[in-house]
Amino acid sequence: MKKRVLLSISVFLTIFLGMAPHLLADEGITDTEIHIGQWSPQTGPAAAWGSVARGTGDYFQWINENGGIHGRKIVYHMFDDGYNPAKTKAGVKELQEGTGIFAWACGVGTSTGLAVKDYLAEKNIPWVGPAAGSLHWVNPPLRNLFAVYPLYIGEAKALVKYAVEEMGKKRVAIAYLNDEYGKNGLRGATEELKRHGLEPVAEVSFEAKDSDLKPHVMKLRKSKADMVLLWTTVTHSAKIVGISKAMKFTPQFMSTSTCSDFPLMMKITKGAWEGVITGTLGELPESDHPGIKKYKTQVFDQFAAKDERWGIFYYAGIIFTEPMIQALKNAGPDLTREKFITEMENLKGFKGIGPEVSFKPYDKNDMYSRQGTRQTFLIQCMPDGSSKKLTGWLDL
Numbered sequence: 001m002k003k004r005v006l007l008s009i010s011v012f013l014t015i016f017l018g019m020a021p022h023l024l025a026d027e028g029i030t031d032t033e034i035h036i037g038q039w040s041p042q043t044g045p046a047a048a049w050g051s052v053a054r055g056t057g058d059y060f061q062w063i064n065e066n067g068g069i070h071g072r073k074i075v076y077h078m079f080d081d082g083y084n085p086a087k088t089k090a091g092v093k094e095l096q097e098g099t100g101i102f103a104w105a106c107g108v109g110t111s112t113g114l115a116v117k118d119y120l121a122e123k124n125i126p127w128v129g130p131a132a133g134s135l136h137w138v139n140p141p142l143r144n145l146f147a148v149y150p151l152y153i154g155e156a157k158a159l160v161k162y163a164v165e166e167m168g169k170k171r172v173a174i175a176y177l178n179d180e181y182g183k184n185g186l187r188g189a190t191e192e193l194k195r196h197g198l199e200p201v202a203e204v205s206f207e208a209k210d211s212d213l214k215p216h217v218m219k220l221r222k223s224k225a226d227m228v229l230l231w232t233t234v235t236h237s238a239k240i241v242g243i244s245k246a247m248k249f250t251p252q253f254m255s256t257s258t259c260s261d262f263p264l265m266m267k268i269t270k271g272a273w274e275g276v277i278t279g280t281l282g283e284l285p286e287s288d289h290p291g292i293k294k295y296k297t298q299v300f301d302q303f304a305a306k307d308e309r310w311g312i313f314y315y316a317g318i319i320f321t322e323p324m325i326q327a328l329k330n331a332g333p334d335l336t337r338e339k340f341i342t343e344m345e346n347l348k349g350f351k352g353i354g355p356e357v358s359f360k361p362y363d364k365n366d367m368y369s370r371q372g373t374r375q376t377f378l379i380q381c382m383p384d385g386s387s388k389k390l391t392g393w394l395d396l
Contacts, residue, residue, distance in 0.1 A: 026337045028102030034069065034328070034335070036060070037077040037101040039091055039116075040108055044082035045208050048234040048264065048313065049108045052131050053078045055317025056106055058303040059295070063325060070333040077101065083108070083208065085115035092116045096125065103128065103340065106320045110134040110181035120144060126340055128327075129320030133257075134184055141370040143362045146344050148320050150355060150376045152181070152256060154396030155279040156188030156229065159254045162277070162378055162390070163227045164196050169252060173202035173225035175216065175240060177232045182206075185231030185256055201225050206236055213239045221249040230255040238269045245272045257281045257376065261311045263385040274383050277390065279376040282319045282354035284387050285311055291353040319354035323347055323372065347372070355393065 028035035040053030060074040068074065077095050081087040088109075093116075095101055103126035107113050110132045120127050121142045129148040130137055133155060137147040163169040174189050176182035186203065193199060202223035204216050217240055220228055228244075228251045230237045237259045244250070257279040259265060265273040283289040285296075295318055300310050308314065327343035328335065350357040355375035363369040374396045379387040 026102060027100035029072070029335060032072055033075050034072050034103075035075045035077060035099065035101050037079075037092070037095050037104045038106050039081040039088050039112060040078055040106075041083035041112075042080035044084065045235055046083035046108065046233050048261075048268075049131070049258065050080075051308065051311070051314040052106055052108055052317040052320070054305070054308060055299075055314040056321050057317075058299050059318045059321060059325075061303045062299045069325070069328050070335070072335070081112055083112060085109075085111050088112040089115040089119070093119065096120075096123070101125065102337065103324070105129060105324055106131040106317060108132065110136065110184065111179045113137070114180060117142070117145070124337065126337060126344070128324040128344065131316065131320055132181060134180060135367075136180060138367040138371040140364060141362065141367050144341065145370055146323070146359060147371050148323055148354070148357060148373055149281070150257070150279070150373050150396055151188075151371065152184035152231070153188035153191070154374065155256055155376050156185045156231070157192040158376060158378065158394050158396060159229060159256075159277065159279060160189050160192040160196075163229075163252065163254060164193075164198070167227070167252065169227040170198065171201045171224055171226045172198065173204065173220050173223045173228045173251075174200050175204045175206065175220060175228060175230050175232060175236075177236065178205040178207055181258075182231045185229070189229050189231075206232055208233065210236070214243055216240070217243045217247060217249065220244070220251075221247060225251045227252045227254060230259065234259055234261075234265070234268070238265060238273070241272045241276065242269050252277065254278065257312075260379065261313045262379075262381040262387055263311055264309070264313070266381065266385040271383075273381050275381060277378055277380045280379050280387075281312060281316050281376070282352075284379070284389070285315070286386055289353060295353065315353065319352065322352035322354070323350055323357045326350060345369075 042050040060076045064073045079091045108131040113130050124144050128146045133149040133152040176186045204219050253276045255278045260278040260280045330343040331339040348358045355373040357372040360369040375393045378390040
């Protein structure tokens with residue numbers, strides 16, 4: 001009897017130990033696959049930013065075609081949230097709990113990201129490269145979240161500083177989306193103006209659903225601003241500049257990197273975007289940078305849909321995920337979420353086609369343990385939609 005019990009225990013342990021690696025394995029990863037998710041506005045008021053996710057998808061396809069990551073192929077799950085936080089929350093939860101996602105990449109929007117930030121943090125599911133420069137990602141820092149986008153607050157300060165110090169502007173107005181995205185830009189701009197002993201001559205807010213913007217432009221015009229900083233969606237920014245031109249209101253317009261795709265902006269404004277100054281996320285699309293040339297010929301030309309367009313929004317989806325891919329490679333064949341998080345923390349001076357990326361071991365008192373980039377540079381839109389580089393990389 002005793003021998004039978006011992007034999008039964010031995011058999012049970014053998015079976016259990018054989019199954020244990022699979023029972024304890026992180027969801028979203030198998031011997032052949034890594035499941036990565038992303039939400040994106042393919043429709044709605046921010047649809048112009050939807051190419052970020054399509055760029056990521058083509059980049060992942062290129063990686064798969066070139067052997068994947070230690071023999072594993074990336075299975076990419078992208079859904080359209082229409083820039084609606086409620087849809088973001090429902091879609092992320094459905095994919096995470098129904099399919100099982102190893103990690104999340106990018107995700108356009110501050111308000112949409114805030115809708116799922118706590119959910120992903122509670123489960124310690126890695127999220128790399130939110131496609132928004134919100135201070136909310138890193139203040140306070142979260143162990144699972146790695147920000148790759150330059151902070152909006154720093155970008156707004158850089159634009160205002162350039163306007164005041166280099167262009168002599170004194171009357172600055174701020175037009176912003178009335179959400180966390182817009183308020184981040186507003187905060188940075190007002191802080192920089194205060195540093196120069198100035199205040200905004202107007203603060204005009206917009207709702208995402210607003211379509212008639214003439215009253216808003218009238219307020220800007222009435223302020224007699226000589227510079228207007230736009231922290232709105234692509235659609236709102238295009239309308240403001242177009243309406244202003246029709247009203248013969250011609251301040252220097254400046255805007256965030258979210259409106260830095262100059263060929264697109266020139267097309268939808270019918271040329272009115274000429275002369276606008278923005279920050280930017282990475283090397284210029286027409287540059288000779290080796291990374292830009294590689295991704296243009298090997299990713300975009302080979303995998304992009306016929307109606308896709310090469311531009312900063314498209315390859316921003318690569319900029320935000322280059323560090324993620326490097327950390328996945330560095331983690332080795334025996335991949336786990338913990339190893340991946342450790343390798344993200346170990347990235348120092350990583351340079352792809354965007355700003356330099358560096359992280360540190362998690363420190364709840366140090367937001368820069370999770371804010372990987374502190375750089376942007378300023379560009380101005382030329383008549384043909386190309387970019388004139390006004391500065392080198394600026395440390396924010």
